Amino acid sequence: MISKTEIDDLNEQFRRAPSEDVLRWAWNRFETRAAIGTSFQGAGLVMIHLSKIHDLPFPVFTLDTGLLFPETSELKKRLEDFFGMTIESQEPDISVEAQEETQGPELWKRDPDLCCTIRKVLPLQDKLSNLDCWMTGLRRQQSDTRSDVDVVEVYVFDESTGREIVKVNPMAYWTREAIWKYIHDYQIPYNPLHDQGYRSIGCWPCTKKTLANQIDERAGRWTGFQKVECGIHTFMSKKVDFQI
Template identity: 45%
Template sequence: MIKVIEEKTLFTGKNFYINGSINRNLTPEFLQELNAHFKNSEPDEILDWGFHNFGKTMVVGTGFGPSGILLIHRLATLKIPATIFYLDTNLLFEETYKLKDEIEELFGIEILPVSTFLSLEQQAQNFGDELWKTNPDKCCEIRKVLPLKQYLSDKKAWVTGIRRNQATTRQETDIVEWDPLNLVVKINPLALWSNDRVWDYIETHNLPYNPLHDFGYPTIGCVPCTQPVAAGEDERSGRWKNLKKIECGIHMPAQNFKNRTDN
């Protein structure tokens, strides 16, 4: 059962402050208030709020899609010194690694790789060859879900580029959520943005992007599990094609406090 705190979380002007323990102050009511306030906000205000509250315990994840590149550009413009990381499964496209290098050089930053301790060879020895075919959920757990959980274990907030219109599994995404798996505040500044709006931003600011996007790949993950999509399909329909799977497991459907317990 969720314990509702007695003391009221402060709200002053555009800034919401989280007092003391996040678990005891980030109530469902406060989340609702935050999301109502940020509904018409630009990403800058949301990122500024996040860094103001969490400082260097706020980290930014990217898969080097256009949404992530947009957020990196905003962070650089705002001079917010947040750590930026990506999940390196050792199965990413060559184009993705090249884009990472280009982004690092453009913004003068270093993007931290977060990886499993298990090499692909060790994974094959333990679970069989091409685990992504025989048990894709297990492969994602080993190479993405568990490394992320370990990395976020000493963090307080995680910024992502996910959006509601990317897939049916993301339609309930809020701008600020509680992540019950990783026990962090999850901040999604672009949750309400459309795909067209993101790409307009990329083009307006002449930002680099993965060239695979020009060949029918709206989203790009690991090589074995990413294919082009047909016209009219949602953005993530090219991931794990022909399987009942469109999420790797790091982005749970927005549930806020549904599965949460206070410690």
């Protein structure tokens, strides 16, 4: 149990602290009950690098929907070599082909929420059911929906049991410019699609290039739909009724 007072104190402290302090706190508190989840956007790469150079051996996982760009799958292998670690792929229960049989072809064109639930949210729930702390690369600057993320947040993972999970966003205050300077300074492998105009990269059917005049980094995701989040960051309720 983590109290509201502690959360408030941590967020005040971490607002000005380097991300490695946040990572070290999470490691000291949760060790391998914490894991980094990444889709290999820039912030996730920096977070993994910071963990490595500060000797904080968090497990790392990614959600492999079966609909990733070939460049993204190739990047995973390059990162495993670069960091000298295995990145676990968390996959849906059903293949893309099986989904077509039960839901019809190209579900993402008709019901992207359902497609994301099957291919992202449920696999993530499986993974989180074995963790106490989920580390993400969310940044405030990414989009309006992320503009108020805190460094440390607590969510109710299971309403029926009240089980909670701590979500830690060590990169919350990083700018896009700082992320890319770090990646270039340390020559960390990154997705070559970024150099072709894709600022945020997800599944190939739902990712378009971002136009130069679009401020929202995630504007290229689910174009033509009201959808702005896949659901992995919105399926849990933020815990407000803390026990102090």
